[in-house]
Amino acid sequence: MRAARLTVATAATAAVLAALSGCTEKSGASDGEHVINVTATDDACEVSKKSVPAGHVELAIENKGSKVTEVYLLFPDDRVVTERENIGPGTKQRVTAEVKAGDYRIACKPGMKGKGIRQDIKATGKTDAKRDPRLDAAVAEYRAYVQQQADETLPLAETFAKAVKDGDLAAARKAYAPSRVGWERTEPVAESFGDLDPKVDVREDGLEDGQDPATDWTGWHRLEKALWADEKIGDREKELADQLLTDLKDWQDRVGTAEITPTSMANGAKELLDEVATGKVTGEEERYSHTDLVDFKANVEGAQKSYELLKPVARENDKALTTELDEQFAALNTLLDDYRADPANKESYDFVSYDKVGAADRKKLSDAVNALAEPLSKLAAAVVAK
Known part of the structure; x- marks a missing residue:
């Protein structure tokens, strides 16, 4: 999910909620203009870019934390564009989504609870595909x-x-x-x-x-x-x-x-x-x-x-x-x-x-x-x- 739905129980969720302001932008390398590298830890959610062309976007997710996490691509009103759950510590996942031009958010949820650690991103331009x-x-x-x-x-x-x-x-x-x-x-x-x-x-x-x-x-x-x-x-x-x-x-x-x-x-x-x-x-x-x-x-x-x-x-x-x-x-x-x-x-x-x-x-x-x-x-x- 899934809002407030838990499939793997973890401890210390208070630390997750306390970390909502711990988002930082990562200036790492990307493997394409439509790809956003997302690095999730127990107290941060780093993204490789804040803007992507409208069309198909791919989240290349790596969990470097100690907790199972989930990552969401959200509309500003918290409707879900796409998500990937149960990303174990030390593992990677990739998920592809289709987005129109506009504002979005990426949310990482260490322990799979709470509103998540969030990053605002933007899809720009028109897709010609x-x-x-x-x-x-x-x-x-x-x-x-x-x-x-x-x-x-x-x-x-x-x-x-x-x-x-x-x-x-x-x-x-x-x-x-x-x-x-x-x-x-x-x-x-x-x-x-x-x-x-x-x-x-x-x-x-x-x-x-x-x-x-x-x-x-x-x-x-x-x-x-x-x-x-x-x-x-x-x-x-x-x-x-x-x-x-x-x-x-x-x-x-x-x-x-x-x-x-x-x-x-x-x-x-x-x-x-x-x-x-x-x-x-x-x-x-x-x-x-x-x-x-x-x-x-x-x-x-x-x-x-x-x-x-x-x-x-x-x-x-x-x-x-x-x-x-x-x-x-x-x-x-x-x-x-x-x-x-x-x-x-x-x-x-x-x-x-x-x-x-x-x-x-x-x-x-x-x-x-x-x-x-x-x-x-x-x-x-x-x-x-x-």
């Missing part, structure tokens, strides 16, 4: 897909909310996981708005410093805890069910305004795999309900949808990459089928409870996710290659 019309068609189709997922989520969420407000524990538990599928398929778009995800999908350990779980924790996971850990539905939970519906309707209304580009689709696919690797495979996401495999499958489906729409152009630019992606998507989906309650029913979202999945099987799932995530990280570059 002509986008392949197939990519415009891909964006249009993906936007329709995201809207469809939001539209289909609302009735499922209403069923879930009604069960909560009726005090029907069993019905609420049954409705919980299905209500999340559309969100999980398209989560990067929802997260691009900045303020929605912390209301709807944050876990307790993802709350910011100073937030009180009793009053500030809202959304699906707060209700999940009530249904499975506390095993009770009170007045507060009924209020939260109504609030969840309000926030999801807001999401539904705002999907049509989302900034979607071919590179954001490609980067979003990688982000969905990161979500799987750092939340679903570990069992952290659905720690009370153990419905992680439902989210897992939805994340993979969303990533594959973006990939399939971009594939015609990516295949022309990098056939070997698309061949590998085809193989890895197929392998991961085949493996997931083994964990269906009824393996013969490929349409069902009834998966085994994740607390019944042993360490060896979790390792297999993790290996399959990593085997897909690595080539998927190259999709954005393949889409914009000349």
Whole structure:
């Protein structure tokens, strides 16, 4: 993310917040006018330049700190252009984005919490590059897909909310996981708005410093805890069910305004795999309900949808990459089928409870996710290659 969403827990986040003013500009060498070298440490976020030509920009990120970090390219109002999470100490990542002329910010988040250490940058001039019309068609189709997922989520969420407000524990538990599928398929778009995800999908350990779980924790996971850990539905939970519906309707209304580009689709696919690797495979996401495999499958489906729409152009630019992606998507989906309650029913979202999945099987799932995530990280570059 993802605003206020935590996938790796770290300590000493107060030091991160105290370092918000610690940005400095780095006067290092660059490997192209469209490339910004970003050096992240525990208390600084250095960039190699403050201005780039409009068009495609690439962030070449290196984490020289001791904490896992994430780096965002943001609009001035904190909407997300692109991001890269879970960048370990001593590692490098590259991410490609498409920007129009205007003001932007780069934010490094040591420990993956807080507003981040920020640098203002600018994209200048006009891009003369002509986008392949197939990519415009891909964006249009993906936007329709995201809207469809939001539209289909609302009735499922209403069923879930009604069960909560009726005090029907069993019905609420049954409705919980299905209500999340559309969100999980398209989560990067929802997260691009900045303020929605912390209301709807944050876990307790993802709350910011100073937030009180009793009053500030809202959304699906707060209700999940009530249904499975506390095993009770009170007045507060009924209020939260109504609030969840309000926030999801807001999401539904705002999907049509989302900034979607071919590179954001490609980067979003990688982000969905990161979500799987750092939340679903570990069992952290659905720690009370153990419905992680439902989210897992939805994340993979969303990533594959973006990939399939971009594939015609990516295949022309990098056939070997698309061949590998085809193989890895197929392998991961085949493996997931083994964990269906009824393996013969490929349409069902009834998966085994994740607390019944042993360490060896979790390792297999993790290996399959990593085997897909690595080539998927190259999709954005393949889409914009000349």
